Amino acid sequence: MTMPPKICYTAAGILINDDKVLLVKHKKLGIWLNPGGHIEPNELPHLAAEREFFEETGVKVRAKYSHNFPHTEVDEFVPTPMLCNLHWVSRRNYEQRVQFPQTYVPEKTWSRGCEQHLNFMYLLEPVAEVNIQLNTSESDDIAWYNQQDIQDLQTLDNIRIEITTAFEYAKNITD
Numbered sequence: 001m002t003m004p005p006k007i008c009y010t011a012a013g014i015l016i017n018d019d020k021v022l023l024v025k026h027k028k029l030g031i032w033l034n035p036g037g038h039i040e041p042n043e044l045p046h047l048a049a050e051r052e053f054f055e056e057t058g059v060k061v062r063a064k065y066s067h068n069f070p071h072t073e074v075d076e077f078v079p080t081p082m083l084c085n086l087h088w089v090s091r092r093n094y095e096q097r098v099q100f101p102q103t104y105v106p107e108k109t110w111s112r113g114c115e116q117h118l119n120f121m122y123l124l125e126p127v128a129e130v131n132i133q134l135n136t137s138e139s140d141d142i143a144w145y146n147q148q149d150i151q152d153l154q155t156l157d158n159i160r161i162e163i164t165t166a167f168e169y170a171k172n173i174t175d
């Protein structure tokens with residue numbers, strides 16, 4: 001029987017303003033990413049995306065709604081993610097945990113024991129004036145990029161595809 005990997009729930013946000021997306025250069029990974037992080041216990045995913053975005057950029061945002069269902073006495077509708085993806089963060093943590101359960105220690109980069117991340121990604125909009133601020137404890141740099149810049153950006157191919165898709169998605173969403 002194969003043991004399933006540990007899955008963390010994470011949330012991330014994409015802010016596109018004046019046809020440019022705001023990205024940060026991740027300290028641990030050395031690549032450009034849209035801001036995001038772990039969802040805290042009892043935290044709604046879209047609120048985690050808003051919180052992480054503010055912590056990493058200094059910009060106050062809210063997640064955009066892609067559907068507007070009427071609220072009822074029993075249902076509270078929350079913003080729908082633009083996409084959800086499941087990806088490996090540390091195969092090493094998984095393999096070590098499965099093979100050597102007695103002596104397993106997570107690798108330094110992923111000391112929380114992360115193995116896979118189920119990521120909820122939201123399209124965001126600013127709620128106040130946009131003044132970006134680099135959070136040096138999490139990122140090495142912060143910058144705006146247009147859709148063409150994304151092709152040559154130092155990042156992962158799946159991130160490139162997701163950000164490019166977000167530009168298209170942002171053109172089609174109205175609320």
Ligand SMILES: [Zn+2]
Pocket residue numbers: 008038089112113114115116117
């Ligand atoms: Zn994790």
